[in-house]
Amino acid sequence: MPAPFAVMGIVNVTPDSFSDGGEWYDRDAAVRHGLELAAAGATILDVGGESTRPGAAAVDEREELRRVVPVIEGLSAALPALTLSVDTTKAAVAAAALDAGAAYVNDVSGLRHDPEMAALVADRGARCCLMHMRGEPRTMQQAPRYDDVVDDVRAFLERQLAATVAAGVPEERIDLDPGIGFGKTLEHNLELLRRLDEIVAIGPRVVIGTSRKSFLGRITGRDDPRQRLAGTIATNVLALAAGARVFRVHDVGAVHDALAVAARVLGDPGPAR
Known part of the structure; x- marks a missing residue:
């Protein structure tokens, strides 16, 4: 029986990611790490070569x-x-990655940064994730403001979904991510999690990325990102209950097991599409 959720393991090939920068910067180390994440339960591996932490430099x-x-x-x-x-x-990086064996494009700009990205995804038959982000990584945490964060994020995702479908990507190959921590305050993040069902109601599969993020540290007092696993698990289980189906995390094994138990308690709420 298909699992009711998918765990996306994070493989950061960067020297400056917020919690594991430099650990998997070497090619062989990154591949070994990916194999470990797969063995722990990841069914998607997300490989990134440019940090998107607040204030990160462009690559x-x-x-x-x-x-x-x-x-x-x-x-x-x-x-x-x-x-x-x-x-x-x-788009050039995505194209080379698809040539190398990738089948999924996870774009934190919601396919807005590069005008060729949507056509590439459509032409190559890839799956994609559209994420909401206010501004860009270098500036996104500079006093973010919304009239209503959930309404604003939902409207953005609906617009980008329509634009991506119009570019030729079938809706069933599109995932949506509300962008927890990307141009949001602590209260914005909490409100998105409280009302995640409103994002789920748009229709496509919803991706959640709370792993080790700073808002969890502010709540728990854990300054070390590696000590935020309990907060990561809590937010992912709550998101599963609200209808999210893909969970982008560093600590695959622990989150996978927590989600497996939660899914059984909830009654196996349908497989991840």
Whole structure:
């Protein structure tokens, strides 16, 4: 029976990600880490070569390609049945990643940063994730404001969904991510989680990424991102109950097991599409 959720394991091939920057920067280390995440229960591996933490510096296309493509090639050879995702806003990087074995494009800009991205996803038959972000990583946490954060995020996702479908990507190949922590305050994040059912109601599968994020540290007093696993599990279980189906995390094994138990308690609420 298909699982009612999918765990997306994070493979950061970066020197500056907020919780594990530099750990998997080497190609072989990143591939080994991906294999470990798959063994722990990840059915999607999300490979990224540019940090999207607040204030992160931009990475040029050539360097991002150098970081990402060899890792995807290695994971594709080792795990041909697993879904590989590339976390990028650049169409050239996405194209090279798809050539190397990826089948999913996770774009934090919602396919807005590069005007060629939507057509690429459509032409290549890839799956994609449209995420909401206010501004860009370098500026997104500079006093973010909304009239109503859930209404504003929902309206954005509905617009981008319509635009992506119009570009030729079937709706069944599109996921939506409200962008927890991307241009949001603590209260914005909490309100999105409280009213996540309003995002789920748009229709496509919903992706949640709360793993180790700073708002969990503010609630719990845990300054070290690695000590935020309990908060990560709590938010993911609540999101599952609200209808989210894909969970992007660092600590795959623990989150997978928590979601498996929660899904049974909830009555196995239908498989991840």
